[in-house]
Amino acid sequence: MSVFSQAFLVTWLTAGIxxxxxxxxxxxxxxxxxxxxxxxxxxxxxxxxxxxxxYLTSIHTGSLWLPLFAAMLTGFAAAxxxxxxxxxxxxxxxxxxxxxxxxxxxxxxxxxxxxxxxxSPGPIAxxxxxxxxxxxxxxxxxxxxxxxxxxxxxxxxxxxxxxxxLFHTRFGLGLRAAGENxxxxxxxxxxxxxxxxxxxxxxxxxxxxxxxxxxLAQIGLFRDSIVAGQGFIALGIVIFGRWSPxxxxxxxxxxxxxxxxxxxxxxxxxxxxxELLLSIPYVVTILAISGIFGGxxxxxxxxxxxxxxxx
Amino acid sequence: MIQLSQITKxxxxxxxxxxxxxxVRPGEIHALLGENGAGKSTLMQIxxxxxxxxxxxxxxxxxxxxxxxxxxxxxxxIGMVHQDFMLVPTFTVAENTILGLREGTGAMLNLKxxxxxxxxxxxxxxxxxxxxxxxGTLPVGVQQRVEIxxxxxxxxxxxxxxxxxxVLTAPEKYRLFTVLRGLxxxxxxxxxxxxxxxxxxxxxxxxxxxxxxxxxxxxxxxDTSGPELARLMVGRDVNLSVSKLEVPPGPSILSxxxxxxxDHAGQRKLKDIxxxxxxxxxLGIAGVDGNGQSELAQALLGLRTIEGGSxxxxxxxxxxxxxxxxxxxxxxxxxxDRRNVGSVADLSIADNAMLTQxxxxxxxxxxxxxxxxxxxxxxxxxxxxxxxxxETHASKLSGGNLQKVILGREIMSAPKVLxxxxxxxxxxxxxxxxxxAELLRERAKGTAILLVSAELEELLNLAxxxxxxxxxxxxxxxxxxxxxAEQLGMMMAGTPLEPTGVSS
Numbered sequence: 001m002s003v004f005s006q007a008f009l010v011t012w013l014t015a016g017i018x019x020x021x022x023x024x025x026x027x028x029x030x031x032x033x034x035x036x037x038x039x040x041x042x043x044x045x046x047x048x049x050x051x052x053x054x055y056l057t058s059i060h061t062g063s064l065w066l067p068l069f070a071a072m073l074t075g076f077a078a079a080x081x082x083x084x085x086x087x088x089x090x091x092x093x094x095x096x097x098x099x100x101x102x103x104x105x106x107x108x109x110x111x112x113x114x115x116x117x118x119x120s121p122g123p124i125a126x127x128x129x130x131x132x133x134x135x136x137x138x139x140x141x142x143x144x145x146x147x148x149x150x151x152x153x154x155x156x157x158x159x160x161x162x163x164x165x166l167f168h169t170r171f172g173l174g175l176r177a178a179g180e181n182x183x184x185x186x187x188x189x190x191x192x193x194x195x196x197x198x199x200x201x202x203x204x205x206x207x208x209x210x211x212x213x214x215x216l217a218q219i220g221l222f223r224d225s226i227v228a229g230q231g232f233i234a235l236g237i238v239i240f241g242r243w244s245p246x247x248x249x250x251x252x253x254x255x256x257x258x259x260x261x262x263x264x265x266x267x268x269x270x271x272x273x274x275e276l277l278l279s280i281p282y283v284v285t286i287l288a289i290s291g292i293f294g295g296x297x298x299x300x301x302x303x304x305x306x307x308x309x310x311x
Numbered sequence: 312m313i314q315l316s317q318i319t320k321x322x323x324x325x326x327x328x329x330x331x332x333x334x335v336r337p338g339e340i341h342a343l344l345g346e347n348g349a350g351k352s353t354l355m356q357i358x359x360x361x362x363x364x365x366x367x368x369x370x371x372x373x374x375x376x377x378x379x380x381x382x383x384x385x386x387x388x389i390g391m392v393h394q395d396f397m398l399v400p401t402f403t404v405a406e407n408t409i410l411g412l413r414e415g416t417g418a419m420l421n422l423k424x425x426x427x428x429x430x431x432x433x434x435x436x437x438x439x440x441x442x443x444x445x446x447g448t449l450p451v452g453v454q455q456r457v458e459i460x461x462x463x464x465x466x467x468x469x470x471x472x473x474x475x476x477x478v479l480t481a482p483e484k485y486r487l488f489t490v491l492r493g494l495x496x497x498x499x500x501x502x503x504x505x506x507x508x509x510x511x512x513x514x515x516x517x518x519x520x521x522x523x524x525x526x527x528x529x530x531x532x533x534d535t536s537g538p539e540l541a542r543l544m545v546g547r548d549v550n551l552s553v554s555k556l557e558v559p560p561g562p563s564i565l566s567x568x569x570x571x572x573x574d575h576a577g578q579r580k581l582k583d584i585x586x587x588x589x590x591x592x593x594l595g596i597a598g599v600d601g602n603g604q605s606e607l608a609q610a611l612l613g614l615r616t617i618e619g620g621s622x623x624x625x626x627x628x629x630x631x632x633x634x635x636x637x638x639x640x641x642x643x644x645x646x647x648d649r650r651n652v653g654s655v656a657d658l659s660i661a662d663n664a665m666l667t668q669x670x671x672x673x674x675x676x677x678x679x680x681x682x683x684x685x686x687x688x689x690x691x692x693x694x695x696x697x698x699x700x701x702e703t704h705a706s707k708l709s710g711g712n713l714q715k716v717i718l719g720r721e722i723m724s725a726p727k728v729l730x731x732x733x734x735x736x737x738x739x740x741x742x743x744x745x746x747x748a749e750l751l752r753e754r755a756k757g758t759a760i761l762l763v764s765a766e767l768e769e770l771l772n773l774a775x776x777x778x779x780x781x782x783x784x785x786x787x788x789x790x791x792x793x794x795x796a797e798q799l800g801m802m803m804a805g806t807p808l809e810p811t812g813v814s815s
């Protein structure tokens with residue numbers, strides 16, 4: 001099989017879009033947090049907790065949608081705590097977010113060992129690819145875009161919803177004002193804390209959902225290493241995507257195809273060491289976060305700056 | 312009609328407002344006058360819901376109202392143009408205008424309708440502005456129009472303007488006054504916070520003077536005079552008339568030749584600047600903000616990479632010298648941004664006072680605390696820093712007192728050349744009087760002073776020569792004795808005049 005054959009291209013792109021799904025979902029949520037002025041680094045941990053919650057719910061209920069809902073609820077609850085720290089306590093967002101990720105890893109590992117390590121649960125119910133009639137028969141775009149799972153379709157719908165909410169509603173205008181110039185938002189009669197709570201809660205719900213997505217549509221089991229930095233990659237995608245849902249979707253596809261490329265290259269058996277290939281998506285993320293591709297100029301001006309009203 | 316009655320507000324350690332009464336009638340421009348720290352801003356922030364008052368009440372048309380947030384104030388028809396504008400730079404004018412409004416149908420934004428309403432309002436009130444422009448790209452004067460349009464869009468009946476002319480050029484100022492008179496004619500109440508006496512005499516109908524948190528007088532403008540208002544505001548007679556010693560200039564001490572500087576974006580900010588500065592001389596630098604004046608001061612101090620040209624201090628080439636070397640050779644600097652560049656907010660006066668020459672405060676390489684405190688004490692007494700001791704943090708000082716600390720520190724280093732940027736920006740007459748006196752005392756001692764200022768009055772009063780900068784060049788040097796404000800204004804707008812023969 002050659003790298004340039006159509007079969008390879010289709011397999012590669014399909015895998016790319018599939019792998020980009022959960023990070024895109026998490027990135028969409030993070031876009032809301034960051035647009036409101038909150039840098040929620042805790043989404044890495046929330047992804048893990050969401051994955052755990054969905055796996056446990058799946059084992060106990062066998063349902064498909066209930067675990068997804070449980071993942072979202074877990075993310076929401078975790079974000080409520082984080083929002084309290086970020087907005088009410090006005091703690092350092094970077095420190096709280098990073099430490100929360102360590103805490104989440106501890107919680108996930110403990111719960112997993114206590115409840116599941118010695119049991120051997122059978123396979124869980126997973127989302128299967130849904131072929132959309134007619135369009136899935138088109139060459140290349142059919143198999144790559146229209147033969148994916150329901151969570152991916154849902155994520156793509158959310159791209160449109162997120163764009164609309166941010167740029168065409170009063171809520172989006174207020175949220176963006178809170179992240180760009182909180183004093184101006186305050187003077188205009190907008191509650192900055194409320195906007196920032198909402199932004200953080202949206203990012204938490206989306207990251208939780210993305211954790212469930214990972215388990216229920218991609219992996220089908222739980223390990224405490226399951227997230228493997230995808231939350232951080234989502235943070236990179238937000239920057240790469242210039243805090244815009246559309247561009248985040250493109251950035252997630254770039255990440256996904258990089259990831260898929262390293263998988264494909266491993267299968268093809270290149271002479272490159274496996275570790276080097278594995279690192280490709282992470283290197284791309286670091287480059288994106290560093291800002292060398294630009295983007296610093298469009299960063300929300302009050303990002304990660306706590307806001308205190310005057311006495 | 313809006314009435315503030317017996318408003319009292321305490322902050323830890325001070326009473327910002329002490330039982331203040333203020334009444335503003337419809338169709339009236341009411342000026343609120345006071346020194347920095349007199350409590351004007353606090354009072355306005357209470358009226359706009361940014362601060363909560365400890366006691367007192369606010370009556371709107373005789374009805375008692377409760378204002379606990381800006382949203383409450385807006386709902387009651389009270390709007391405010393803050394000194395630092397409350398605009399989101401990345402938003403369009405239309406987005407900024409409707410930010411926070413609950414109007415129209417549901418949760419959707421209708422930017423098209425907002426834009427057409429803004430066009431209507433801007434035509435009606437002569438406030439030309441493009442609703443689709445990105446706010447951050449607009450000149451300051453236009454941003455202020457956006458702020459006023461925001462209030463008109465909400466149909467505010469009471470408009471509060473905090474130091475509205477601080478950032479405006481003279482023509483912009485007159486346009487603003489015309490707009491405000493038009494709004495008065497519609498029966499709106501306008502409250503303008505200022506410490507500029509001549510603006511009050513020109514624009515306002517009535518004036519309330521505040522001092523130390525109290526209302527010391529509310530009078531009709533026609534029944535008072537500038538000197539009387541100054542006396543009410545400061546609490547003593549103020550003398551701004553300057554008498555200068557005529558001193559023959561000696562040989563030049565600072566010599567700048569064909570200096571060129573670029574900014575971070577590669578834009579040329581200084582183009583072939585040449586000037587000579589002599590002992591016993593104040594060389595004024597005039598210009599509209601952003602025409603290279605700050606860059607010139609920074610380049611002299613070594614804060615900018617120099618692209619071409621040379622700087623000679625006392626015959627020595629310091630073009631490549633580091634900041635500390637330049638200071639050691641007798642250069643001193645009072646920057647325009649006294650809060651962020653001139654001082655460190657969370658350090659005490661004592662620590663701030665030794666920042667520029669830490670070495671001279673040590674014994675056996677360790678700081679000598681006694682010496683440092685004594686030095687701070689000297690500055691506080693000699694320069695009249697009020698309500699502070701050597702341990703007071705810079706952040707707790709008013710603008711005037713902080714400026715005295717900074718100027719005092721620089722003067723105490725016995726400089727040969729003193730570079731001063733906007734020394735009295737935002738200060739009240741009392742503080743201006745003492746800063747001017749200090750600068751003239753330095754001139755008499757023989758210090759050469761480069762004075763960058765946006766206040767023409769300041770330049771005309773203090774300077775021996777005035778160089779006008781436009782787009783990074785010196786477009787002319789004039790003699791203040793024969794120059795007029797109009798002439799300088801023309802040159803600042805880029806019309807070169809024939810030099811009057813005093814350039815060297």
